[in-house]
Amino acid sequence: MIFRQLFDPASSTYSYLMASRRGGEALIIDPVLEKVDRYLQLILELDLKLVKAVDTHLHADHITGLGALRDKTHCTTVMGEQTKADVVSMRLSDNDKLTIEGLSLDVIYTPGHTDDSYSFVLPDRVFTGDTLLIRGTGRTDFQNGDPRAQFESIFGRLLKLPDTTLVYPAHDYKGDTVSTIGEEKAFNPRLQVRSADEYADLMNNLKLSNPKMMDVAVPANMKIGMDHHDVDSRGWSLSVRQVFDLMGRPDVTLIDLREDSERQRHGVIPTSLHFPYPALAESIGAGGVLHELGVSTTKRLVFYCAFGERSAMAVQAAHDAGIASACHMEGGIDAWKKANGPVTH
The missing domain is CATH 3.60.15.10 (Ribonuclease Z/Hydroxyacylglutathione hydrolase-like)
Incomplete structure (x- = not known):
């Protein structure tokens, strides 16, 4: 070590x-x-x-x-x-x-x-x-x-x-x-x-x-949260309500960036795929699964995490990798649950 x-x-x-x-x-x-x-x-x-x-x-x-x-x-x-x-x-x-x-x-x-x-x-x-x-x-x-x-x-x-x-x-x-x-x-x-x-x-x-x-x-x-201004100003952020309205559409894929322990404790948004944030770079790079989803099939990728920090960083990285359809859900699953969004365990 x-x-x-x-x-x-x-x-x-x-x-x-x-x-x-x-x-x-x-x-x-x-x-x-x-x-x-x-x-x-x-x-x-x-x-x-x-x-x-x-x-x-x-x-x-x-x-x-x-x-x-x-x-x-x-x-x-x-x-x-x-x-x-x-x-x-x-x-x-x-x-x-x-x-x-x-x-x-x-x-x-x-x-x-x-x-x-x-x-x-x-x-x-x-x-x-x-x-x-x-x-x-x-x-x-x-x-x-x-x-x-x-x-x-x-x-x-x-x-x-x-x-x-x-x-x-x-x-x-x-x-x-x-x-x-x-x-x-x-x-x-x-x-x-x-x-x-x-x-x-x-x-x-x-x-x-x-x-x-x-x-x-x-x-x-007490004030260490990320400044999401760049992400928000580029239209890469979605509210919980907007994500709720997109659920079920065949051209939209929700991507859960949290770790297994977080998912087990707090649940997941139904139908979302799991790609832990530490391994994201490989997935969004050329030849990666998310790169193929977002570029080859033109699916809209919606990242979410616990509170919106990892998903904001992920959406920036995805656009840098050429995935123009990527966006993220503001506030993460914490905001989703507060808005009574559906969750499965």
Whole structure:
């Protein structure tokens, strides 16, 4: 496995780039906006293709790199389903899988630092965000933090992992880079408590000042949705009602870009075909199935995804590939279901 731990000294943030092999798909966890060019250079040097950019939670001490990485690489942005961010391409929930080619991370909902905090687990390591730090834990006094929820996230979930599990947090302010679950059980001073009440009392009396970037970072990180102006102005966007009116026509094909786990949880629009977004380039290129559908048969291709992010990027790519009939459904299946559009499971 290719694995890189990257550091932003201004915010003391760790970001993690990983892939199963050279030339393969990659994901990055907790990227920082100011370091995006560095990430892209490293991705180029390692011959990787960034397909997912993930935030463990809505950060208050730096501006996320999710939006910039999406705009520059067309990757999928990922956060937990509780996030207050306006639009991310994919939203995960507890016990989901975060997957790329050759790698699958278990998804654990670990609220407490914030109400949208998640951790991601590989067989030998866990990425804990700000829930569990090295010899510390994330503060719980803003962004709907809850010390009792954090106690359960740590003691009920994270500390149940094997003692040898490597702990990779989102921040460290002392220069430590990695720990283990066993070390934190033994030496983390905030974990030497006997009850949730004792932990809550400890966390409620830290009397910490707010992060320096909080007033800037939180609003910025809530507004990371894609600007669809170019897609809309070119007439490549359809409303849910327009798509509903097109259903059943023989010259129209709906293309679902979501992953299997999303389809299983949220259902699919009847008669739609499944072409997962990470594999789209092959399908729309010359000789690909969607290229043949859109060019040789002149079918109108209507892309949709979860919230309209991946489909907006897909329609741009399809037109670049010469599929002039491609368009996408605004708002994705989220908007479709809110409008009571038919869904099958």
